[in-house]
Amino acid sequence: MNDDNLIALPAVETTESFDDALTALVRQGARQIIRQAVEAELQEFLGQYQPRKDG
16 A cells, blocks of 8 residues: 655755855854854863873
């Protein structure tokens, strides 16, 4: 029995990008959040090994 109701949609291939002010602001904010998250994760990682010192 084949009761699915899926239909194939045409593939949309586009190379256009959005360059409006809102999109730029969202992208800038996302980059800043990612940068802060990576920095926090790095600091936490390095903090785990701070007590260990080489003679």
